[in-house]
Amino acid sequence: MKHPRLNYYIIALLLMTTVILCCRLNFDGKGEGLYLLKGASGKLFELKDNLLLGEYERLIGKIEFQALYERWRSKERAAQGRAYIKYSWSMKSGNGYFINFFPDGTKLLACFGGFIDDFNKPVKGLFVGGGLPKSHYENAELKTNETGVAFFDGNTWHHLRRNTEEAIFSVSNPSLRIKPGKWEFLGSKVIFATQFRLALKSSHLARIGPISVRIDRYLMYHAGDSFFTLANRLTNMGTAPLDYHYIYGNEQWEGSYDSSANNTGWSSENSRPILPSRAETMVLTMGMADNDPKTGLQCKPEVTPDPSELQYLLDH
Numbered sequence: 001m002k003h004p005r006l007n008y009y010i011i012a013l014l015l016m017t018t019v020i021l022c023c024r025l026n027f028d029g030k031g032e033g034l035y036l037l038k039g040a041s042g043k044l045f046e047l048k049d050n051l052l053l054g055e056y057e058r059l060i061g062k063i064e065f066q067a068l069y070e071r072w073r074s075k076e077r078a079a080q081g082r083a084y085i086k087y088s089w090s091m092k093s094g095n096g097y098f099i100n101f102f103p104d105g106t107k108l109l110a111c112f113g114g115f116i117d118d119f120n121k122p123v124k125g126l127f128v129g130g131g132l133p134k135s136h137y138e139n140a141e142l143k144t145n146e147t148g149v150a151f152f153d154g155n156t157w158h159h160l161r162r163n164t165e166e167a168i169f170s171v172s173n174p175s176l177r178i179k180p181g182k183w184e185f186l187g188s189k190v191i192f193a194t195q196f197r198l199a200l201k202s203s204h205l206a207r208i209g210p211i212s213v214r215i216d217r218y219l220m221y222h223a224g225d226s227f228f229t230l231a232n233r234l235t236n237m238g239t240a241p242l243d244y245h246y247i248y249g250n251e252q253w254e255g256s257y258d259s260s261a262n263n264t265g266w267s268s269e270n271s272r273p274i275l276p277s278r279a280e281t282m283v284l285t286m287g288m289a290d291n292d293p294k295t296g297l298q299c300k301p302e303v304t305p306d307p308s309e310l311q312y313l314l315d316h
Contacts, residue, residue, distance in 0.1 A: 031065065056191065083223040112128060210240070
């Protein structure tokens with residue numbers, strides 16, 4: 001005579017024993033999800049309820065709760081919840097998007113890569129532009145604003161930014177501007193991704209005259225923000241100093257901080273030449289204008305990235 005219940009109890013007991021012996025449990029009460037990591041400190045695995053920046057490389061699998069909560073909540077209860085992120089990124093193709101879901105029902109969409117420039121060159125990597133895959137369109141209205149950055153106010157999608165003019169060029173030859181379509185795409189990666197934080201990287205190689213320049217681009221985004229941060233790290237791969245300018249939209253970046261790990265600021269002064277094997281980093285915050293609480297006038301978000309977070313990304 002079979003005893004199916006006894007078999008279930010035995011299986012459950014074996015699973016519990018395996019967890020106790022092979023898995024370190026680490027719960028701090030935040031309850032953001034369940035994250036299974038490769039183990040440390042003598043354990044094969046570690047199970048946590050939140051994920052820290054430096055732990056992503058050990059991540060095996062995850063179940064995150066915020067998006068699941070929203071499916072069960074009424075509009076009134078949802079308005080008391082937390083913003084969360086849905087994203088998709090193709091490391092090989094160098095394109096993707098993220099959508100931030102605010103508790104009040106509004107959304108911020110940003111698309112990167114996957115578009116063609118003015119010279120019919122495909123642009124891959126963390127460049128604003130490109131659309132969503134057809135399977136991810138929420139409605140026909142979104143298709144009309146499928147490139148760049150868009151905001152959903154609860155009723156209508158509003159287009160904020162299309163493909164952005166961007167180029168690097170030598171100071172000695174400003175008429176020869178090398179746009180991203182002419183950059184060699186070296187690859188991309190997801191540095192960190194949870195429902196509350198996203199960090200991506202794409203790498204490129206551009207040639208300014210006889211000098212090759214490696215350009216590593218980084219995206220930083222935190223759920224609930226109306227802006228995101230893009231960082232460019234330029235490394236001189238040649239044997240002579242590189243005297244350059246960089247154009248982004250209508251802004252010309254002529255200053256930055258150099259490759260020292262302790263430098264975390266931004267300078268608007270004219271850029272110094274990048275010496276061989278040295279690097280400089282430029283940081284740009286992009287997003288929606290907010291109202292100044294004192295004047296009521298619109299103003300751009302003045303945001304400085306967390307120095308430790310930025311340095312962590314630059315190290316990857």
